[in-house]
Amino acid sequence: METDKLTTARAIMKGFTVLPTVPAAAAKAIRLLNEDDVDMGAVADVMLSDQVLAARVIRIVNSPLCKVMGQIQSVRQALVYLGPQRVFEIILTSCFLEVTDTNNRSPLRIQDCWEHAFGVGLVARRLAESIGYPQPEKAYVAGILHDVGEVILSQHRRQEYMRAMVLAKDEGIDLYDAEVRVFGTSHAEVGRLLGEQWNFPQEFVEVISLHHDSNLGVLPPLTLLVALADRFCIGVGLSSMGEQNTNKILGCADAVRLMQEHLPHVGSCDFDSLMISMEGLTDEVSCAVESIYS
Ligand SMILES: [Fe+2]
Ligand SMILES: [Fe+2]
Incomplete structure (x- = not known):
């Protein structure tokens, strides 16, 4: 099944005329x-x-x-x-x-994509710091890049991507699952192939490729940090579809529960201080994106 998705992603990417x-x-x-x-x-x-x-x-x-x-x-x-x-x-x-x-034709609102990316980067860095992960900056970069495949796929297969967005919204499902239904593959596979083509370090390729894996317990630490940050950001409304499908999929409370369950496997953490440090995060992200975007 995983191999099928990768083969489909390869076929889709062959059809892209210009790759960034x-x-x-x-x-x-x-x-x-x-x-x-x-x-x-x-x-x-x-x-x-x-x-x-x-x-x-x-x-x-x-x-x-x-x-x-x-x-x-x-x-x-x-x-x-x-x-x-x-x-x-x-x-x-x-x-x-x-x-x-560049030449953006994506049906996604790019400011939403940036807010999601920066949000996941900031949360992943905070999670990394809270468990004493040796290179928190790496978690930040991995967070910024994790959905790069989403941007590319939505730009190059605009019509079908709009269908996936409607499906996600109407059925209250994750955009990732909607992509799989429409394309037979997802931004995780497209992003993985791009990351390999761009010679990204292997750890980043892993994050891009595996961050939607539902089996969080088996993920490498960096991917786990980004996967948790991703779910948290979607839960608080920092999603690439804006607030449209927030909470229908996985609320903030569920994301926090997943953090409580999985973070102790990769390092010890003072959970209360972590939660306090996340307060005001959405404002911080909007303010950062505003200053870069405008
Ligand atoms: Fe994603
Ligand atoms: Fe994401």
């Missing part, structure tokens, strides 16, 4: 960041040499998502200050914005 690519400057910056002795000045120069990437980076650096600026004077200086991990995160975020923003 990671911008050359971003690809070069990622290569430089992977070198043993990273020269952050050189990375910043490469990023700022591409006008589109530079504009996106400036928006992200100035947004509430990066709260470190204070006394820093220039974007180049900020990138050097933020360091390789954070800059890697900014580049992948900008790639996601690029994919969603």
Whole structure:
């Protein structure tokens, strides 16, 4: 069954005339960041040499998502200050914005997709921090990218995707299940193939591919964090379909219950403090998206 979905996703992607690519400057910056002795000045120069990437980076650096600026004077200086991990995160975020923003024909409202992606990124990072996961930033990036297949599939198969949206809304089912019914595959498989094509690290490909797996108990830790964050965000109304199918599928309470059940398997966590830290999250996300989107 899983293999069938992947074969169908491959066939669907063969029909895409133009596939988005990671911008050359971003690809070069990622290569430089992977070198043993990273020269952050050189990375910043490469990023700022591409006008589109530079504009996106400036928006992200100035947004509430990066709260470190204070006394820093220039974007180049900020990138050097933020360091390789954070800059890697900014580049992948900008790639996601690029994919969603370029020639967008998706029937999904792109601002909703961004709010969902940033929401899942922020919640996944918070969950990661709460269990002492060694690289919480990785959880953030994985959260941003987890539904990249949804954006691509909806842009390239617009009519059928609209059918899936109507089905999800009318029957109160998850958009993922509606996709499977309409396409015989889903954004998880399409996203997985794209991630492989773009040479994303294997862990991210795993998150993109498995985040809808209903058997949460067997997921690798990073995928589990994103899968829980995904369910939580949909529960609080940060869904790629806006508020349309919220609560019909899986309410916030169910998502919290899943967190309580599964987080202890990947690390110990003070659940009450975690819940308190999530208050005000939807406002934080809307504010961040507003500042990048406008
Ligand atoms: Fe998804
Ligand atoms: Fe999602």
